[in-house]
Amino acid sequence: xxxxxxKIPVKQKPIGSALILTVVLTSLLAIVGVLFVMMSRVDxxxxxxxxxxxxxxxxxxTIIARISEELILDVPGVEETEYYDYPGSQDxxxxxxxxxxxxxxxxxxxISNVTGYLSGHTTDxxxxxxxxxxxxxxxxxxxxVANADADGDGVGDSKWIKLDxxxxxxxxxxxxxxxxIDNGGMLNANTAFKFDPNGSREMVDGSNQLQINLMALxxxxxxxxxxxxxxxxxxxxxxxxxxIDYLDLNKYKKEVIWRYGEPNGLYTPFDISDELELxxxxxxNNTSIDTRLEEWGVEFRRNAISTPVTTGGQELDxxxxxxxxxxxxxxxxxxxxxxxxxxxxRTIDPNGVKSVNINTDPLDKIYEALLSSxxxxxxxxxxAEQIAAQLAVNIIDFRDSDTAATFLPTASRTYYxxxxxxxxxxxxxxxxxxxxxNPANNYFAIELYNPFNIDIPLGDFRLELRLGSGVVxxxxxxxxxxxxxxxxxxxxxxxxxxxxxxxNLISTGGGKExxxxxxxxxxxxxxxxxxxxxxxxxxxxxxxxxxxxxxxxDQQITVDAWFAWDSAKGTSQFYCRSDINxxxxxxxxxxxxxxxxxxxxxxxxxxxxxxESVREPFATVGDITKVLxxxxxxxxxxxxxxxxxxxxxxDLIRLDLKNQAFSNxxxxxxxxxxxxxxxxIKGRINVNTAPWFVTAQLPWMRPxxxxxxxxxxxxxxxxxxxxxxxxxxxxxxxxxxxxTDLTTFPDLTPSDGAGQDFEEQDVIFSRISNLVTxxxxxxxxxxxxxxGTDGPQKRVLALLDRSNVNSNTDxxxxxxxxxxxxxx
Numbered sequence: 054x055x056x057x058x059x060k061i062p063v064k065q066k067p068i069g070s071a072l073i074l075t076v077v078l079t080s081l082l083a084i085v086g087v088l089f090v091m092m093s094r095v096d097x098x099x100x101x102x103x104x105x106x107x108x109x110x111x112x113x114x115t116i117i118a119r120i121s122e123e124l125i126l127d128v129p130g131v132e133e134t135e136y137y138d139y140p141g142s143q144d145x146x147x148x149x150x151x152x153x154x155x156x157x158x159x160x161x162x163x164i165s166n167v168t169g170y171l172s173g174h175t176t177d178x179x180x181x182x183x184x185x186x187x188x189x190x191x192x193x194x195x196x197x198v199a200n201a202d203a204d205g206d207g208v209g210d211s212k213w214i215k216l217d218x219x220x221x222x223x224x225x226x227x228x229x230x231x232x233x234i235d236n237g238g239m240l241n242a243n244t245a246f247k248f249d250p251n252g253s254r255e256m257v258d259g260s261n262q263l264q265i266n267l268m269a270l271x272x273x274x275x276x277x278x279x280x281x282x283x284x285x286x287x288x289x290x291x292x293x294x295x296x297i298d299y300l301d302l303n304k305y306k307k308e309v310i311w312r313y314g315e316p317n318g319l320y321t322p323f324d325i326s327d328e329l330e331l332x333x334x335x336x337x338n339n340t341s342i343d344t345r346l347e348e349w350g351v352e353f354r355r356n357a358i359s360t361p362v363t364t365g366g367q368e369l370d371x372x373x374x375x376x377x378x379x380x381x382x383x384x385x386x387x388x389x390x391x392x393x394x395x396x397x398x399r400t401i402d403p404n405g406v407k408s409v410n411i412n413t414d415p416l417d418k419i420y421e422a423l424l425s426s427x428x429x430x431x432x433x434x435x436x437a438e439q440i441a442a443q444l445a446v447n448i449i450d451f452r453d454s455d456t457a458a459t460f461l462p463t464a465s466r467t468y469y470x471x472x473x474x475x476x477x478x479x480x481x482x483x484x485x486x487x488x489x490x491n492p493a494n495n496y497f498a499i500e501l502y503n504p505f506n507i508d509i510p511l512g513d514f515r516l517e518l519r520l521g522s523g524v525v526x527x528x529x530x531x532x533x534x535x536x537x538x539x540x541x542x543x544x545x546x547x548x549x550x551x552x553x554x555x556x557n558l559i560s561t562g563g564g565k566e567x568x569x570x571x572x573x574x575x576x577x578x579x580x581x582x583x584x585x586x587x588x589x590x591x592x593x594x595x596x597x598x599x600x601x602x603x604x605x606x607d608q609q610i611t612v613d614a615w616f617a618w619d620s621a622k623g624t625s626q627f628y629c630r631s632d633i634n635x636x637x638x639x640x641x642x643x644x645x646x647x648x649x650x651x652x653x654x655x656x657x658x659x660x661x662x663x664x665e666s667v668r669e670p671f672a673t674v675g676d677i678t679k680v681l682x683x684x685x686x687x688x689x690x691x692x693x694x695x696x697x698x699x700x701x702x703x704d705l706i707r708l709d710l711k712n713q714a715f716s717n718x719x720x721x722x723x724x725x726x727x728x729x730x731x732x733x734i735k736g737r738i739n740v741n742t743a744p745w746f747v748t749a750q751l752p753w754m755r756p757x758x759x760x761x762x763x764x765x766x767x768x769x770x771x772x773x774x775x776x777x778x779x780x781x782x783x784x785x786x787x788x789x790x791x792x793t794d795l796t797t798f799p800d801l802t803p804s805d806g807a808g809q810d811f812e813e814q815d816v817i818f819s820r821i822s823n824l825v826t827x828x829x830x831x832x833x834x835x836x837x838x839x840x841g842t843d844g845p846q847k848r849v850l851a852l853l854d855r856s857n858v859n860s861n862t863d864x865x866x867x868x869x870x871x872x873x874x875x876x877x
Contacts, residue, residue: 104222105840109847112219112227112838113870117851120146120167120233120834121865124855129828130405131861136720137827138235139741139772145175147832148210148232150239150390151377151744152180159373161210162767165203165233170214180373182365183209185875189228189842201230204335204835205848205873207361208372211835225841236396236852237739237829240267240747242346243290243322243394244310244736246302247283248752250798257798258672259752259820260724262310262736263302266750270350270388282349289349292319310735311727323394325852329871332833332850334361336375336390337876346394353389360876378746380760391747395868397856398739398826399732400723405859407732408723411448411677412670416461420445422721431714438463440682444708446470447680452670456509458599458685469604471664471684471693473509475535476637477593477609478502479629481553481649482572484616486623489575489585496549497572499528499593500542500629500649502637503535505665510534513598514606516543518571518591525591526569533565540650545570552625558650573616587616594689604685605692609640631657635664640694660700663812664693674724675822678708678815703811710815711786716777725823733856737826740779741772751821753799758784758817773827780818789814830856831868848873 123146126132140147140163149162159180166175183202187209190199200209211230219227245267249256256264267286271278284299290309291299297319298304308317316322327346331353333339338357347353362372374385400408402422409422423445429437442461449459450470459470478500485494499516503509511530518526528543535541542555542564550556550566558564571591578586595607615626627649628642636657645653664681671677683696683706697706708715727733738747740762749759761784766773770781779785788799799816812819831854839846852868 105845106847108221108227108840109838109845112216112229113836113847113849115216115219116167116229116231116836116838117834117853117867117870120231120851120853121855123167124832124853124865125858125861125863128405128855128858129401129403131858135774136403137741137772137774138237138739138829139766139827141771143772145169146233147742148234150234150742152373153377154373154379159208159369164211165231167231167233168214168217171212174212178209178212180369181209182207182362182369184363185361186846189213189839191842201837202361203230203232203837205361205837205876206335206337206358206372207363208369210335211837213839221840221844225844228839228842230837232835234833234835235739235742235829236393236831236833237398237737237826238742238744238747239391239393239396240265240270240738240750241393241396241736242267242270242327245750246286248750250753254798257752257820259675259823260672261306262824263306264752265736265738265824266752269750270352270392273352273384274382275384285349289345290320290322292321295319313731313733325395325869328394328852329850329869331389331392331394332852334873334876335835336387337361338389346392350388350392353387353392356385357387357389378744380745380756382746382756386746391744393831395852395854396737396829396831397733397735397854398737398829399856400725400727400734401732402721409721410724410726411674411722412452412724413726416445416449416459419448419722420461423718426715426718426721428714428717431712437714438465439468440708442468443684444677444680444682447682447684448677451665451680454507454669456507458597458604460600460602467602469599469685469687471681473503473505473507473665474597474606474685475501475503475509475511475514475541475595476630476694477595477607477640478540478632478637479627479645479649479653480572480593480609480611480642481625481627481647482616482621483549483552483625484573484575484618484621484623488583489618489622490577492571492574493546495571495573495575496545496552496625497570498542498544498549498553498555498649499570500540501535501595502540502632503537504632504635504637506537508534508536511541515596515598516570517594517596518569519594520589520591525589526571528567528569530565533562539563542649543567543570553649554647555650563650572611575618585618585622587613587618590616597685602687604687605689606685607640607692607694608689609642629653629655631655631659633657634661636661638662638664638694638697640692640698660697662697662703662706671724673819673823674719674722675710675815675819677718677722678710678811678819680708681706682708707811709811710777710780710818713778713781716775716780718775719777719822720775733830734826737824739827739829740776740825741766741827742829751824753817753820755787758782758787776818776822776825776827779825780815785817786814788816830854830858
């Protein structure tokens with residue numbers, strides 16, 4: 054069989070198919086490679102982002118540690134440091150709370166310089182608008198010079214610094230902007246309440262933080278707060294009134310204001326969430342968050358800025374109106390940046406030791422504190438030891454409820470306290486017209502007056518009758534007492550008591566009869582007709598025995614003319630001192646009608662020193678000026694009445710707080726005692742950092758005085774070293790210069806007849822002295838860090854509390870550390 058020779062045709066493949074397949078495969082491989090690279094890149098970016106975040110966090114931790122170091126070293130007693138906190142050369146780390154305006158521009162008086170990097174470039178820094186991610190300009194010397202916005206409200210408030218010895222894992226430098234402000238310059242919404250000038254004495258004496266007027270933040274001048282606002286505040290802080298009496302302010306003080314950590318019971322003070330909202334980007338309102346405090350005080354939201362400032366001009370002007378008030382109480386002024394739920398300072402002296410409490414501490418501690426604080430080098434003062442010692446014993450005798458006189462031996466002499474005492478207020482006599490040579494025929498009386506508000510036991514008192522320096526008779530007063538504001542009459546017989554009309558008074562304990570009482574003796578001069586002449590007359594001395602020593606308290610010199618027989622015989626004569634306006638201290642008698650045992654109300658023109666208003670514990674430390682710097686003596690020529698006989702100026706018998714020699718005593722003394730080992734005080738206002746509007750909410754403070762305080766602080770003194778320096782502000786003596794004699798509050802002893810005295814000069818200071826301070830222990834730090842000049846940045850807010858720092862080994866407590874997200 055033959056095979057066919059026909060060829061079978063082969064089908065041809067399309068030209069390029071293999072090439073296409075190759076390209077497809079190659080593309081797929083490329084896509085896979087790209088995806089792989091992209092995934093690697095994403096992983097790298099994610100890893101880099103995590104690294105950047107860790108590096109930012111590390112930088113923030115480093116900054117907080119550096120700030121904490123500054124805060125620790127600034128505590129009195131830890132290092133030799135100044136006592137006060139003021140954004141100035143002594144506290145470079147502290148920034149001004151509010152800006153100021155000059156020639157249409159806005160400035161910060163000081164920005165924070167934590168590391169020293171910004172030396173010479175931190176004062177009077179212009180506040181300009183900055184973007185959220187502002188550029189960092191580097192000079193040829195590798196120094197950052199650009200302004201920064203640490204708190205994030207869109208306005209520059211700091212400068213960039215390069216953190217030394219810290220770089221990123223890629224070797225990039227890390228920059229930071231820091232702003233530290235003082236919570237002590239703000240009103241504490243958990244401790245303040247209201248000031249009621251028409252309230253009871255206890256509500257207007259400035260003794261506690263509840264008298265600071267938080268209610269000023271519940272309204273505006275045209276829309277003042279209401280009683281409903283007051284009730285809402287008290288309920289908000291007391292569990293809405295459920296199962297607790299929200300009107301019991303004394304219990305609130307005990308369970309919240311004087312308690313540290315969580316409050317007792319069911320109280321619900323505003324907490325850290327409120328604080329973080331208030332501190333958010335300085336004065337911005339985070340509209341996505343409404344706290345309980347904002348619900349109470351709608352003024353915290355009204356007119357507030359919600360997003361950072363982005364342009365200058367009107368927008369910057371509007372920001373400034375919200376950040377500062379020049380005195381007109383601008384309706385745009387925001388209350389959030391001057392309000393806090395957490396601030397504190399401490400009652401410590403410049404050595405870091407607990408301040409001496411003039412209400413409770415012993416005599417030696419008060420004396421040492423006074424001696425340490427009085428500036429004896431002051432050219433107007435050359436008697437520091439005398440003032441310190443006499444003031445110390447007088448403080449003890451002023452505050453205590455007993456009547457025992459205090460004494461203090463020093464190297465030079467012993468000082469005795471000006472304790473409650475009676476004064477010789479009157480005498481009476483009736484000389485016989487027939488036979489005055491017989492002492493039984495003559496009648497005498499002496500009246501003692503107690504001008505004080507407490508009863509005086511007379512066990513350690515006695516009267517002596519003297520001829521020259523010789524004692525001719527003694528009247529023992531043991532077992533007797535003089536009631537407050539009352540009189541005690543001694544006569545020489547029951548007949549004398551009847552003649553002078555005081556028999557009933559003596560029978561009821563208001564006096565005594567003592568035959569030793571004899572003011573004059575007579576002898577027969579001519580027998581026919583019988584004529585008698587005065588042979589001796591005796592002066593009267595009031596003495597007190599203290600520690601086996603006789604103190605001379607009062608005397609009355611008698612006059613021959615009183616006892617001239619031809620004019621004195623057969624009649625009753627009465628002489629007395631005025632018992633109003635403390636003229637009873639003056640050893641001068643005038644003829645009067647019979648007023649033995651009752652007020653004489655004789656007018657007198659001698660100076661009224663108001664030697665004592667109320668014997669009780671001091672309501673405020675400023676009330677120390679009620680106490681004398683003179684006292685009784687063992688010298689009969691140095692009695693209180695003699696020391697005041699020339700009517701000396703008041704600065705010679707009391708502390709003149711305008712004398713700067715006494716300013717620093719308020720660094721050492723207090724009347725507030727939080728507890729045995731406790732020194733922390735919530736809610737006081739630091740007058741070194743507070744805006745005038747905050748200071749104006751103190752009791753009895755006036756806006757014009759508050760503005761004067763801030764002006765003096767910033768332009769003259771550059772920070773108050775002690776609250777005593779407030780008295781250097783001329784306007785603080787408003788009630789002494791504009792009034793003759795206060796007839797109501799704030800003077801707690803109104804209508805005392807002592808117009809324009811130190812009590813009125815110092816009355817504003819006294820009312821606020823418990824509630825103000827010159828130092829603080831709680832601060833807010835705004836921190837912004839950036840890796841490199843153009844790398845990622847992070848913004849945080851830190852609340853720092855150093856109130857438990859007593860040594861350089863103690864730690865500052867970070868109460869809150871809050872990341873601040875980008876604004877929306």
